[in-house]
Amino acid sequence: MKTDPRYPHLHIVDHPLVQHKLTLMREKSCSTKDFRILLKEITMLMGYELTRDTPLTTRRIETPVAPMRAPVIAGKKDVIVPVLRAGLGMSDGLLALMPSARVGHIGLYRDENKQPVEYLVRMPPELKNRRCIIVDPMLATGNSSVHAVNVLLKRGAMEDNIKFLALVAAPEGVEVFFKAHPNIDLYVASVDEKLDKNAYIVPGLGDAGDRIFGTL
Ligand SMILES: O=P(O)(O)OC[C@H]1O[C@H](OP(=O)(O)OP(=O)(O)O)[C@H](O)[C@@H]1O
Ligand SMILES: O=c1cc[nH]c(=O)[nH]1
Numbered sequence: 001m002k003t004d005p006r007y008p009h010l011h012i013v014d015h016p017l018v019q020h021k022l023t024l025m026r027e028k029s030c031s032t033k034d035f036r037i038l039l040k041e042i043t044m045l046m047g048y049e050l051t052r053d054t055p056l057t058t059r060r061i062e063t064p065v066a067p068m069r070a071p072v073i074a075g076k077k078d079v080i081v082p083v084l085r086a087g088l089g090m091s092d093g094l095l096a097l098m099p100s101a102r103v104g105h106i107g108l109y110r111d112e113n114k115q116p117v118e119y120l121v122r123m124p125p126e127l128k129n130r131r132c133i134i135v136d137p138m139l140a141t142g143n144s145s146v147h148a149v150n151v152l153l154k155r156g157a158m159e160d161n162i163k164f165l166a167l168v169a170a171p172e173g174v175e176v177f178f179k180a181h182p183n184i185d186l187y188v189a190s191v192d193e194k195l196d197k198n199a200y201i202v203p204g205l206g207d208a209g210d211r212i213f214g215t216l
């Protein structure tokens with residue numbers, strides 16, 4: 001995993017499988033079906049890195065040969081929080097890794113001024129004692145990601161228990177994210193070149209929601 005000295009909480013997942021699959025997704029000829037499959041596969045690979053520091057405890061079990069104390073995940077079930085719509089393309093990948101996780105939803109779209117408009121928030125109880133993993137493939141201006149983190153903080157999630165998993169980010173958005181939330185871990189596969197005048201990531205992969213749901 002790559003880091004950036006400017007942002008101690010930025011984790012760039014440079015695993016070759018992730019990078020290869022991202023290239024396939026970026027191509028404009030990638031079909032809706034392949035885009036969805038690749039996004040799920042990348043999310044699983046990135047999720048493996050993101051969950052590396054999951055706390056463990058032990059439980060007494062009996063193997064066919066002998067009793068032992070064996071490692072199991074400690075604490076309450078995680079909450080996976082897709083930012084609608086595009087985050088839905090990632091939540092299945094994380095659920096495949098953590099089938100018992102809870103799922104919260106945050107519905108946001110960018111208005112004509114690229115400000116996030118909230119249209120849905122639905123969360124499981126007891127956010128205070130759970131790790132919350134927000135998923136949204138695109139971090140462009142950063143406004144939606146900052147808003148999504150604020151939603152969780154307002155509902156009691158602890159700052160050091162929130163992680164944000166994106167796929168492609170713009171440098172401008174990364175700066176905005178860490179200005180608002182300097183202590184939250186952000187995982188991305190790529191920090192691209194820049195934003196264009198319509199606040200799309202360049203080179204990016206286009207509108208992730210449209211590519212996942214075929215609404216182009
Ligand atoms: O960093 P920002 O500039 O806020 O942009 C990122 C947001 O834009 C996309 O959602 P969009 O508004 O297109 O909604 P959709 O997922 O319903 O298509 C994306 O999934 C992020 O939520
Ligand atoms: O490039 C971008 C920017 C915002 N949202 C997207 O889906 N793509």
Ligand SMILES: [Mg+2]
Pocket residue numbers: 086207208209210
């Ligand atoms: Mg969209």
